Amino acid sequence: IAKQRPDKDIFWYDESMAREQEAEAKLMPEICSAMDNGEFTFYLQPKCILQTGKIIGSEALVRWISPEKGFISPGQFIPLLEKNGFINKLDVYIWDKVCQTIRRWLDEGRTVLPISINVSRADIYSMDVVRILKGMIEKYNISTEYIEIEITESAYVENGSVIKDTEKAFKNAGFKILIDDFGSGYSSLNMLKDIDADVLKLDMKFLDLNPENNDKGVSIITAVLDMARQLDIPAIAEGIETDEQLKLLEILGCEYAQGYYYYRPMPISDYEKLVDDKDNVADKLIILKTRKN
Numbered sequence: 001i002a003k004q005r006p007d008k009d010i011f012w013y014d015e016s017m018a019r020e021q022e023a024e025a026k027l028m029p030e031i032c033s034a035m036d037n038g039e040f041t042f043y044l045q046p047k048c049i050l051q052t053g054k055i056i057g058s059e060a061l062v063r064w065i066s067p068e069k070g071f072i073s074p075g076q077f078i079p080l081l082e083k084n085g086f087i088n089k090l091d092v093y094i095w096d097k098v099c100q101t102i103r104r105w106l107d108e109g110r111t112v113l114p115i116s117i118n119v120s121r122a123d124i125y126s127m128d129v130v131r132i133l134k135g136m137i138e139k140y141n142i143s144t145e146y147i148e149i150e151i152t153e154s155a156y157v158e159n160g161s162v163i164k165d166t167e168k169a170f171k172n173a174g175f176k177i178l179i180d181d182f183g184s185g186y187s188s189l190n191m192l193k194d195i196d197a198d199v200l201k202l203d204m205k206f207l208d209l210n211p212e213n214n215d216k217g218v219s220i221i222t223a224v225l226d227m228a229r230q231l232d233i234p235a236i237a238e239g240i241e242t243d244e245q246l247k248l249l250e251i252l253g254c255e256y257a258q259g260y261y262y263y264r265p266m267p268i269s270d271y272e273k274l275v276d277d278k279d280n281v282a283d284k285l286i287i288l289k290t291r292k293n
């Protein structure tokens with residue numbers, strides 16, 4: 001029907017946009033009161049040595065656990081918060097909680113492995129993120145080696161001087177930079193000239209090897225991993241779910257992995273129990289040896 005009447009087509013989009021805006025308008029006050037009520041927390045998803053599954057660190061992933069609605073995934077609210085700027089408040093809250101957790105682990109004499117935090121493009125453009133994080137590091141008296149910064153590749157797309165300057169400032173302050181979702185955008189190759197990345201996190205879509213384009217898919221991951229090796233940047237494969245994916249990446253020489261195959265994101269207390277068992281954790285020497293500095 002829409003094809004026959006272009007004007008109908010336009011009308012239809014308007015309506016769906018209006019519906020979307022309405023849903024967003026309803027969600028925002030809920031998000032605000034949820035923040036005030038402390039309904040946001042983070043889970044930790046371990047990062048592992050691909051071959052052995054031993055843990056080298058984790059990523060903090062925000063979780064909204066609403067008493068009424070239950071579990072709401074970040075995909076449902078992060079893009080909205082990025083659009084209207086509220087992401088800043090949420091991220092600062094999460095980063096503070098992450099630093100506080102590291103402090104507690106140190107105080108409790110636990111195994112302390114680095115936690116990476118997600119820094120959104122919207123944070124970089126509207127706050128002095130480096131100053132804020134340096135402030136938290138000082139407040140909790142922890143080392144920058146425990147906090148790693150994930151910046152998604154797509155943040156580098158436009159012009160990028162703000163992002164590049166921020167990246168340099170993070171590096172100068174002693175933080176490691178992980179390029180998140182690497183390969184998901186179009187900036188991948190060129191950006192690596194300018195960015196002093198410590199780790200590339202390969203986008204999950206590289207692992208989506210459907211039988212029809214399997215050969216091409218494998219060639220592409222091979223090329224990306226070769227390039228990472230040439231540049232001497234370690235790679236973490238994101239979203240490993242199956243034995244086949246693991247075997248392929250092992251053959252291709254990918255050293256690190258994060259995915260449901262190993263562990264799902266989990267509450268902090270579960271993660272603590274996991275790393276309390278030294279058998280699950282990578283040898284300190286391996287961690288130090290394989291991390292560029």
Ligand code: C2E
Nearest residue numbers: 061062074075078094118120239240241258259260261265
């Ligand atoms: P991301 O940073 O790329 O995080 C990886 C996402 O992949 C997480 O989704 C994780 O749960 C999921 N994942 C991990 N392993 C697997 C797997 O084997 N299979 C599948 N299908 N998924 C896997 P999550 O937690 O829903 O977060 C989605 C995105 O939301 C994140 O992508 C990140 O961009 C954003 N995000 C999450 N937490 C924060 C935060 O605190 N601040 C900001 N600004 N963004 C965040």
Ligand code: MG
Nearest residue numbers: 059118150180
């Ligand atoms: Mg991430």
Ligand code: MG
Nearest residue numbers: 180181201238
């Ligand atoms: Mg990612």
Ligand code: MG
Nearest residue numbers: 118152180181
């Ligand atoms: Mg992402």
